[in-house]
Amino acid sequence: MRQGILRRALDDQEQQSGDGDVEVVDIHKLAAGDGGRALLERLFQEDSDPFLRRLRDRIDMVGIELPTVEVRYEQLTVQADVVAAGRALPTLWNAATNFLQGLIGRFGSSNKRNITILKNVNGILKPSRMTLLLGPPSSGKSTLMRALAGKLDKNLKVSGNITYCGHPISEFYPERTSAYVGQYDLHNAEMTVRETLDFSRRCLGVGARYEMIAELARRERDAGIKPDPEIDAFMKATAVQGQETNIITDFTLKVLGLDICADVIIGDEMIRGISGGQKKRVTTGEMLTGTARALFMDEISTGLDSSSTFQIVKFMRQLVHVMNETVMISLLQPPPETYNLFDDIILLSEGYIVYHGPRENILEFFESAGFRCPDRKGVADFLQEVTSKKDQQQYWYLDQEQYRYVSVPDFAERFKSFHACQQMHKELQIPFDKSKTHPAALTTTKYGLSSWESFKVVMSREQLLMKRNSFVYIFKVTQLIILALMSMTVFLRIKMPHGQIADGNKFFGALTFGLITIMFNGFAELQMTIKKLPVFYKHRDFLFFPAWTLGVANILLKVPISFVESLVWVVLTYYVMGFAPAAGRFFRQFIAFFATHQMAMALFRFLGAVLKTMVVANTFGMFVLLIIFIFGGFVIRRNDIKPWWIWGYWASPMMYSQNALSVNEFLASRWASPNNDTIIDAPTVGKAILISKGLFTGEWGFWLSIGALVGFIILFNMLYLWALTYLSPSSGSNALVSEGEDDVMVLKGRSKDEMSQVVYSDPVLQALMERQTQ
Structure with a gap:
């Protein structure tokens, strides 16, 4: 498993086997080095299908069965309770x-409405078949995908x-058996x-x-089969774990x-990076690097041109048919050439499944209902419009019968009698x-x-x-130096x-100013923590790592x-300001400032993890600072604090x-x-x-x-670790519906750059937005 045999041209630095035509290569070095990329270039030319079939032929030759996943959903209904407002x-x-x-409704009676997002839907997603999920906006597509992938929030009634x-x-x-590719591109902007x-x-x-490759090699030895050296090296390289880079990444x-921008940072609104379409492909690639056997890909074509969408879907089709994957992809308006790549179609509208079956039979179903797709009309566009009351009439083709509107529930009821x-x-x-069930089909370990x-x-x-x-x-640090x-x-x-x-008042003022400077220096931890939260929540919920x-x-x-x-602060200010000239006092002041800085950073990390948004966190963070300053002992002495507020002094x-700083200075010999x-x-x-x-008067006060x-x-x-582990990213967002309507009318205000975080972080909002009418 640690060695493979390749032609010497692949890597001149590897140890040669001695026959002059081939050489023995270290798989660990091959997987992480340029040799792996060269191997991939030789295996993968313009189309992935021949390469995937070479992999599958080797597996089939010794009778190894690939793990497959069949997903079934029966009588699936998803509902949400929201507050109705006039x-x-x-x-x-x-x-x-x-x-x-x-807010009042959280603590007492509230005018809540029940919204049904998915209505008693049934279906089967089979391995080796690729399913296209179609439907007009707000039909419940994302909710269905998240439900099947196990990503629905507990606040939804399922x-x-x-x-x-x-x-x-x-x-x-x-979360690990399947992979859900979301609509929103959440990545660390500074990483390539x-x-x-x-x-x-x-x-x-x-x-x-x-384990699969080890069993494959054992069976080949028993049968006397000599594997393809390049395929053997590639498969062994994919099983190497723990390396910073790997041939799997290059393949993806x-x-x-994305190979043309592999070493370009992703970027964001403030940092120039890759394009929006490339970010969407990175979102897809994140999940393709894993081992999930079922993939749910939600509107992966957003920001992509039709050619790129076709190439990605074509590769997914080859992966499904050759490697027996189970894949569902949601697309808004796929072009005909992309639409024809799919095996099955699910048409979802208003929470009902209008059709779920082979692609070849869907036009037959609608013709049986009196609607025909024109010759020059794309089938996917026809399916998006045929359930719409505004667009439906133009597809009516029964001249001998007068057109009548067929509602979505009527389509769903008619489909029950259709042969599919x-x-x-x-x-x-x-x-x-x-x-x-294959032993490797379902993942029972929480993390990889x-x-x-x-x-x-x-x-x-x-x-x-x-x-x-x-x-x-x-x-x-520069800011600290200037202030110092x-x-x-x-x-x-x-x-x-x-x-x-x-x-003593002057020295007390100098110590207080240094203390305030160190506290404010730790305030930056608040923004840095919040910036990481959207990506962290995605990784945490997808079980990438423990929180x-x-x-x-x-x-x-x-x-x-x-x-x-x-x-830096203590070295620059201690002797110049004239504090006690003793080495012990110098180091003890450093310990006090260091402990204070650590405390400030821990406090603001915790506040960032709890408050989650910049505006709220900055406002509340400053409020907390003011409270700490009020009871800090320098705005008002301990002896002057009223008895009912003295607890605030001891809690500051x-x-x-x-x-600590005052005792260290004023108990010096001078x-x-x-x-x-x-x-x-x-x-x-x-x-x-x-x-x-009103301060401590003994040396014990410093260490206390x-x-x-x-x-x-x-x-x-x-508390910071607790917040990362248990708090939901949904807190702080509200959803309201207008009384007498099912539409989501008011979402708590967010800036444009925060909307992706809000919608991703609140599954209730995401589900409700799907029910909002166009």
């Missing part, structure tokens, strides 16, 4: 009133049965196309490829036409024989990698993103005498950043930071002169200053404060 027009007053009404090879989805992980697909491939793992790039539907119902009445391997993969990606975002960290230089000139040492109680791996990686990688930023992390102030009962000037500020800050760091980081 103010449909999206004015400022109506939006505010509807929001308050929805009834009916969905099985894979006779097994209900509760017996395995449908190749890096994005490599990360997906590494997370999804190799599945049962290694080539079939999707009757055949399908006969098959549904016969339960799938579970004993025939072990927890440690997943953590290493996520950690390597986060390191890459930090490197690509190095400007942010350089800017933060400014504060050094304000609190200059020659203007900072010590030894008197009045002198804690990203959280722990972010926590650990920010420790060196926090160390450097704290050290800033208070402990202030105590502040040990006798106290001559009769108002404050303290033996030394330093303790008198601490008492006057550091311990409290460490406790806050642990608390906020644990």
